[in-house]
Structures are given as structure tokens and as C-alpha cells.
Amino acid sequence: MRHLIDLESISKEDIIKILDTAKSFKEIFTRDVKKVPALRGKTVVNLFFEASTRTRNSFELAAKRLSADVLNFNVSSSSVSKGESLIDTAKTIEAMASDFIVIRHPSSGAAKMLSRHVKSAVINAGDGTHAHPTQALLDIFTMREKKLKIKNLHVAIVGDILHSRVARSNLWGLLKLGAKVTLVGPPTLVPRHFSKLGVEISYNMDKTIQEVDVVNMLRIQKERQDKNYFPSIMEYARSFGMNEKRMKIAKKDLLIMHPGPMNRDIEISSSIADGPNSVINEQVTNGVAVRMAVLYLLSGGDGKFEDPA
Amino acid sequence: MNSILSKNDISRIVDRIVYGIVEKCIPPKEIAFIGLRTRGEHIANRIKKKVEDITSLQIPSGIMDITLYRDDLNKLESNPVVKETLINFDIHNKIIILVDDVLNTGRTIRAALDQIMDFGRPKSVKLVVLIDRGGRELPIQADFTGKKIDPVSENKKIEVRLIEIDNDEGVFLS
Numbered sequence: 016m017r018h019l020i021d022l023e024s025i026s027k028e029d030i031i032k033i034l035d036t037a038k039s040f041k042e043i044f045t046r047d048v049k050k051v052p053a054l055r056g057k058t059v060v061n062l063f064f065e066a067s068t069r070t071r072n073s074f075e076l077a078a079k080r081l082s083a084d085v086l087n088f089n090v091s092s093s094s095v096s097k098g099e100s101l102i103d104t105a106k107t108i109e110a111m112a113s114d115f116i117v118i119r120h121p122s123s124g125a126a127k128m129l130s131r132h133v134k135s136a137v138i139n140a141g142d143g144t145h146a147h148p149t150q151a152l153l154d155i156f157t158m159r160e161k162k163l164k165i166k167n168l169h170v171a172i173v174g175d176i177l178h179s180r181v182a183r184s185n186l187w188g189l190l191k192l193g194a195k196v197t198l199v200g201p202p203t204l205v206p207r208h209f210s211k212l213g214v215e216i217s218y219n220m221d222k223t224i225q226e227v228d229v230v231n232m233l234r235i236q237k238e239r240q241d242k243n244y245f246p247s248i249m250e251y252a253r254s255f256g257m258n259e260k261r262m263k264i265a266k267k268d269l270l271i272m273h274p275g276p277m278n279r280d281i282e283i284s285s286s287i288a289d290g291p292n293s294v295i296n297e298q299v300t301n302g303v304a305v306r307m308a309v310l311y312l313l314s315g316g317d318g319k320f321e322d323p324a
Numbered sequence: 325m326n327s328i329l330s331k332n333d334i335s336r337i338v339d340r341i342v343y344g345i346v347e348k349c350i351p352p353k354e355i356a357f358i359g360l361r362t363r364g365e366h367i368a369n370r371i372k373k374k375v376e377d378i379t380s381l382q383i384p385s386g387i388m389d390i391t392l393y394r395d396d397l398n399k400l401e402s403n404p405v406v407k408e409t410l411i412n413f414d415i416h417n418k419i420i421i422l423v424d425d426v427l428n429t430g431r432t433i434r435a436a437l438d439q440i441m442d443f444g445r446p447k448s449v450k451l452v453v454l455i456d457r458g459g460r461e462l463p464i465q466a467d468f469t470g471k472k473i474d475p476v477s478e479n480k481k482i483e484v485r486l487i488e489i490d491n492d493e494g495v496f497l498s
Contacts, residue, residue, distance in 0.1 A: 032405055035405055036405050036406050038408065039389065039405075039406040039407055039408045039409070040406065042408050042409055042410070043409075046442060046443055047442065047443060047444055048442035048443070050442070051392040051393065051439075051442075052392065052393055052438070053391075053392040053393075053397055081392075311392075311403055311406070312403055314397070314403060315397075315400060315401070315402040315403025315404075
């Protein structure tokens with residue numbers, strides 16, 4: 016059984032294999048018929064316990080462009096005890112002869128647990144604060160496409176690192192491929208202990224922005240302010256937001272990324288988000304190619320994606 | 325390891341195929357080449373250059389990877405890394421000259437034909453192969469064949485080496 020649960024547990028070679036395959040898949044988007052028969056007859060189930068239109072649409076389109084059938088299974092997680100409902104739901108889905116289950120769940124570890132109970136290949140589309148591997152893969156794919164290499168690339172991830180599965184997955188993938196990673200944000204959201212993973216920590220956006228090749232701006236959750244992680248949204252924007260003033264002191268070819276959905280003029284100014292250094296829309300396109308590559312590679316039987324221990 | 329074709333043999337075969345194409349694919353301005361990865365691509369390039377020299381035309385060409393159209397994806401141990409297909413011209417109404425190194429079961433060509441149709445509707449498709457080793461499982465034949473050899477058993481391997489990607493050049497039976 017082969018799954019994609021997180022980037023921590025797969026090898027550098029597997030990450031590169033996914034990125035290379037995704038590059039080939041991207042070409043399909045330029046054809047008259049944007050569809051190939053590789054997964055004809057396979058069934059992909061999108062099992063979403065959390066609302067997510069973008070990720071679900073991206074997986075759905077990826078599966079359809081590979082000629083797989085797609086079933087969208089939206090579950091409210093509030094009513095039932097989570098552990099029970101997850102396994103029960105999964106069994107129901109398996110009874111429909113699914114080949115892949117794409118799962119989004121508010122609890123960290125849900126994807127891993129699911130993978131132990133089903134025969135289908137499980138793809139983690141975000142579990143709690145743990146991992147969101149396909150988002151990180153599409154971010155890394157975009158960096159590699161624009162900067163041609165990942166090794167020695169200096170990447171800043173800015174925002175709520177503490178609660179971000181996107182940040183965690185990005186840093187695992189980037190470190191495996193030899194990038195230098197700096198985490199930026201207020202001390203309440205960027206805990207010191209992250210430095211043990213081999214990344215730099217910075218509380219000074221003005222300083223870091225001058226040094227990096229890529230900046231990945233995370234969405235700031237407004238409800239964090241209620242828990243006093245930072246004094247106000249406006250203060251957060253002033254201290255850590257990507258704006259015209261910071262653009263002036265940054266490298267001319269700084270790559271600006273955002274996993275979406277954006278809070279315009281909070282973590283990123285509108286003019287920056289729509290500016291020439293931004294690749295936010297390309298990230299969306301690349302997301303489909305990367306998810307096609309993951310579905311395609313998991314449909315084989317090479318045992319390369321090992322069950323994370 | 326037996327040699328089937330030498331470097332010089334390949335060169336003569338390419339010349340012969342070039343003249344065959346120029347003679348039979350009319351008008352030449354509608355010709356376009358598609359080479360199948362990996363060695364078909366290089367043979368296609370050689371033929372294309374010579375056809376361009378003779379006709380004084382710029383002839384479009386592309387590279388095709390047929391992995392996603394294989395009929396045995398479900399049965400493979402592992403899914404191979406897909407290489408890029410690069411066809412940067414409109415294939416509509418073109419005479420597509422599909423080039424591969426070895427013709428055996430015909431399944432690769434079936435996959436390539438299906439993929440070509442997803443790019444548009446060519447006027448016609450012609451097939452060029454360097455070696456026809458027999459063993460067909462589908463009703464597919466080449467229009468231009470370099471050398472036809474007596475069918476060899478499935479466990480024998482025909483190895484095509486081209487100077488563009490290998491250290492030497494020739495076709496060998498091992």
C-alpha cells in the first residue's frame with residue numbers, strides 16, 4: 016500500500032520524481048484535448064471533512080485530466096465522534112471500489128490513520144496543523160520552474176508558522192532538496208524550537224526580505240488575534256506584510272508566493288499580489304499538474320512511497 | 325552480441341528513407357515529424373534535416389512520450405516517470421511522419437496514434453522504423469522500414485545505439 020501522507024517520510028528522490036513527472040503533465044494543459052487516458056477506470060474519492068473549494072477543485076480537475084472518475088464526499092465533522100466517523104466513512108467509500116482517497120481533515124494524523132484502515136491509496140490534502148504535502152510540492156515545483164534549482168535557494172516562509180501545515184510541509188521538502196529556509200513572524204507564531212529542524216528564525220521582516228530569493232506569504236487567520244497571538248491585524252500587516260516598501264529593498268527577481276486564499280492588504284498588498292514578481296496564479300495551475308503527478312505515480316506499484324513510520 | 329546494422333548501414337538507410345519520404349509525401353510543405361522518445365526522436369531529427377536540405381523547406385517536428393497512453397499501465401510493477409511531449413505546431417491537415425527505432429508488437433504505435441488524435445486531425449500519418457523485428461500483436465505496419473529482420477524470440481533484445489545519446493552507433497541483437 017502506497018500513500019502520500021507528508022513530505023517528511025518520503026525520500027528526496029521521490030520528491031524529485033514527482034516534480035519531474037509534474038513538469039511533463041503541465042504540457043497536457045496546452046493541448047486541444049486536455050486529457051490523457053492513464054487512469055481510465057480508476058476512481059478518486061475526495062473525502063473532505065473541512066471546507067476547501069480550491070484544493071478539492073484542483074484534485075478533481077487533476078483526476079479528470081487523467082480520465083479517472085471523481086466522487087466528492089463532503090462530511091460534516093461536528094456531529095459524530097471523529098475517530099468513529101472517519102473509519103466508518105472510509106469503509107463506506109471503500110465499498111464503492113475507490114482506488115484513491117484524497118482526505119482533508121481538521122485533526123493532525125487523520126490521513127495516516129486512514130491509510131492504515133483502507134486498501135485505497137491515501138493522499139493527504141491537509142490534516143490539522145500537520146501536513147499538506149501537495150501544496151508544498153506545488154510551491155516547490157513553482158520555485159524550481161522559476162529559479163531552475165532548489166539547492167541553495169533562500170526561501171522565507173512568513174506568517175503563522177505555529178498553526179501552518181503548509182509551512183511544515185514546505186520546510187521538509189525544501190530542506191530535503193537543499194534550500195535554505197527562514198521562518199518569519201511574531202515570536203508567538205514562530206516558536207524558537209523550529210530552529211532545531213535546521214531552519215533560520217527571524218522576527219525582522221525588513222532584514223530578511225533583503226536576503227531571500229523567494230518569499231512564501233501564509234494566510235493570517237483573523238481569529239488568531241482573539242487569542243492574542245498578535246496585537247492587531249494592522250500591526251501584523253505593518254510588521255510582516257509584503258508591501259511596496261519592502262519590495263523596494265528586496266532582490267529585483269524576488270519570487271512572491273501565496274498558497275491562497277489571500278487576505279489582500281493584510282499579509283500581502285494588492286499591488287504586490289498582482290505585480291510582476293507574484294506567481295500566485297501560476298501556483299494554482301501548477302497545483303493541478305503536481306496533483307496529476309501524485310495520482311499517476313501512486314497508481315503504480317513500485318513501493319517507492321513507503322508508509323511513514 | 326550480433327551486429328545487425330553498422331553505423332554506415334544506418335546512414336544509408338536514413339538516406340533511402342529520406343528520398344522515399346520526399347517522393348511519396350506530397351506536397352512536402354505539409355510534412356511534419358514526430359519522433360518517439362527516446363531514439364525515435366534522434367532518427368527523426370536526422371531524417372528531418374536531410375528532407376529540409378532537399379526541399380529547402382523548414383519542416384516542423386516534435387517529440388512524443390507515449391507512456392500515458394500505454395495499454396499496460398495497470399499491469400506494470402511501477403509507473404514510469406513520464407517525459408515531456410513537445411509538439412509546438414498545429415498538426416491539423418499535416419502529413420505526420422511518425423518515427424521509432426524498433427517496430428515489434430505495434431502497441432507503442434497504437435498508443436502514439438491515439439495521442440496524435442488528441443492533438444488534432446492530421447491529413448495522414450506515415451510510420452518510419454529503423455528495424456522491424458516482427459512479432460506484431462496489432463494490425464500495424466510501417467510505411468518506410470530500414471531493415472526487416474526475421475522474427476526473433478521475445479527474450480532476445482534488439483539494441484539500437486545512436487551517437488547522439490550512446491557512446492557508439494549500430495544495431496545489435498543480444
